[in-house]
Amino acid sequence: MASLLKNSTQRAVRPLCRFRGLASLPVYLDAQATNPTDPRVLDSMLPYLTEQYGNPHSRTHQYGWDSEKAVDKAREQIAGLINAHPKEIVFTSGATESNNTALKGVARFYKGKKKHIITTQTEHKCVLDSCRKLQEEGIDVTYLGVKKSGLIDLEEFEKAIRPDTVLASIMTVNNEIGVIQSIEEIGKICRKHKVFFHTDAAQAVGKIPIDVNAMNIDLLSISGHKIYGPKGVGALFVRRRPRVRLEAIISGGGQERGLRSGTVPSPLTVGLGAACEIASVEHAYDYEHAKRLSQKLVDGIQSRVGHIERNGDPQHTYPGCVNLSFSFIEGESLLMALKDIAISSGSACTSASLEPSYVLRALGSREDLAHSSIRFGIGRFTTESEIDYVIDKIEHHVNRLREMSPLWEMYQEGIDLSTIQWSQH
Amino acid sequence: MSLYRTEALTLYRNLLRSSRLFKTYNFREYVYRRSRDAFRENKNVSDSEKIQELLKEGNRQLQIAQRQGAINGMFSMNKVIIENTPQYSARR
Known part of the structure; x- marks a missing residue:
């Protein structure tokens, strides 16, 4: 009994998990849904x-x-x-x-x-x-x-x-x-x-x-x-x-x-x-951080992928929220491909439905662009390395999905997609 | 001045070191970056009253980081994917 007691008191603090790092978590880029507690x-x-x-x-x-x-x-x-x-x-x-x-x-x-x-x-x-x-x-x-x-x-x-x-x-x-x-x-x-x-x-x-x-x-x-x-x-x-x-x-x-x-x-x-x-102490510092990373993300994707559209006014916007539409591919398939990045196509409350976001539709976005939109949320704890990783992943998967997309093929052949009459189902 | 310099450098070193207590990648990087930027921002402060005030606040933050780092270390269970990818995990 005495030795049992001694053993249990000797080990001061036992962490919840002793084998750390077996699974890897996605990069968190969904700051509009929620944020970690500081x-x-x-x-x-x-x-x-x-x-x-x-x-x-x-x-x-x-x-x-x-x-x-x-x-x-x-x-x-x-x-x-x-x-x-x-x-x-x-x-x-x-x-x-x-x-x-x-x-x-x-x-x-x-x-x-x-x-x-x-x-x-x-x-x-x-x-x-x-x-x-x-x-x-x-x-x-x-x-x-x-x-x-x-x-x-x-x-x-x-x-x-x-x-x-x-x-x-x-x-x-x-x-x-x-x-x-x-x-x-x-x-x-x-x-x-x-x-x-x-x-x-x-x-x-x-x-x-x-x-x-x-x-x-x-x-x-x-x-x-x-x-x-x-x-x-x-x-x-x-x-x-x-x-x-x-x-x-x-x-x-x-x-x-x-x-x-x-x-x-x-x-x-x-x-x-x-x-x-x-x-109230940190908002200027946090704002600069979000602005810098947001600029890096948008510029990186723009220069390496192209054919993207930023939804919403670029000036009157909080830089930590970047909503992009990727032409010629579907947002949901891109989201599935980017499983190592925690992002969403819109608000968390509506993320279960495949309907395009009502907010983007209110802006008058074309249906296809509303379907291919992804929201990136940058916050206080986002790092520059994470943005580098995200840009690389996006480049890889967008190019791969566009290679498979018939719309991309038609665009390459010079067909104006807006003139196509889609059959009604 | 030099009196505060030693104290400030010790505090700076301890703050950077406390970031390592955080097993959660994003907190660890934040504590490191925030401490570094705060010291860079205030490195030319010469008013001794202001220096004392900043040191006091820095020590308060150090205590929080040490407490929370210890707690975080007990509950953090997974790595973020880029920690396992050396090309991204290098700190700048």
């Missing part, structure tokens, strides 16, 4: 997952007070990143819940007086689906189209505003093509017409500078895991002056000013706060 974020969270487990709403003992203090600090860190007041931050389970709360909350609260919402065709599924739900409840929704660049037409937007328009919801950075909308101008128009302005900034916060006051934003959705924080947490900024009122979706203990009942997950909020604080 080790600095995990470091801030661990005390709250181990010793400091108190319920932040417990007012009668130290466990509760400590957790509450941590949650309040996280609130300040998030508010600091977007120039808001800490009291304007509501914790949610993620950007999907934030978007749902913002859209349904505002629409249902003001339903008696105003019942029109404006959004765009290129929004994330959760915004579009919330709008569909509201339409069933009798709310009018205008889905604005976008220009070829992916940007909305500001004049068309202003014309779409009606006397009974309560809310406009337009995302900051698009999750599929990376296009950055002119948030400041949209904010001005909304303020002028006294329309609440909500923006889904899940892909934007921490990556490009955002100031809710300078940009006249009334509601803003934040996601934790897109900014190197933990999954399962997000936040919604709700302006206090002029006050935006919401009807809560979840009923319960009245936490988060009654807007989101349920115990606030203190470890997750601490992680989100830390992620925001890191982002």
Whole structure:
């Protein structure tokens, strides 16, 4: 017995796996789907997952007070990143819940007086689906189209505003093509017409500078895991002056000013706060890194493969999101060939379907190009060597697939593909 | 000045060394690159108050890297494909 005890105490820490490196992981280039949790974020969270487990709403003992203090600090860190007041931050389970709360909350609260919402065709599924739900409840929704660049037409937007328009919801950075909308101008128009302005900034916060006051934003959705924080947490900024009122979706203990009942997950909020604080220090450095690697990737593919098209406006785009269409081949077959690279043809939510992306179709992309698009996501932890590897792999497989493609053969023979009449099935 | 120089160089060496604790390729490379760039960016800082502030922050980051490197080492199980391909795995 004694020797058994001795043995088990001698070996201090046993790693989860002793034979490391047997399998190899693909190169991760899907930064718009999710990102790894930053080790600095995990470091801030661990005390709250181990010793400091108190319920932040417990007012009668130290466990509760400590957790509450941590949650309040996280609130300040998030508010600091977007120039808001800490009291304007509501914790949610993620950007999907934030978007749902913002859209349904505002629409249902003001339903008696105003019942029109404006959004765009290129929004994330959760915004579009919330709008569909509201339409069933009798709310009018205008889905604005976008220009070829992916940007909305500001004049068309202003014309779409009606006397009974309560809310406009337009995302900051698009999750599929990376296009950055002119948030400041949209904010001005909304303020002028006294329309609440909500923006889904899940892909934007921490990556490009955002100031809710300078940009006249009334509601803003934040996601934790897109900014190197933990999954399962997000936040919604709700302006206090002029006050935006919401009807809560979840009923319960009245936490988060009654807007989101349920115990606030203190470890997750601490992680989100830390992620925001890191982002406010690091965003310029991260942006330069993404820009440099993005340039390298696009130039490398362009010079070695050719016949590619970048989807979305090249100027008003976050460089960490590169959406390319490869002519003469199918995106899905390229994705299958590139199994050593973790990429996708669009958003993760729709990656199971073979349908071309609705975002690319809204841009007016040709059907064949929408079918051959691939999104590359570059983040804080992407390395230059990974980009070298990806360019080499793309060159190899695109050339191989084009060799097999009848379309490529026809193109080589000088046939204009757009003149072909395809048979209908 | 030289007083801080020794301290800064020790910190720099320890930070670069701490990157090796991370078994996960992308974290290891990031800790290395971020430490290197931070020291390059601040190498001409001469204000002693500012230097002290930077050293304090650097030491805080070192502690985080050492803690998280140890944890990462226990849970990281696989290599990224390019680590097994020498032509890509060389650091720049």
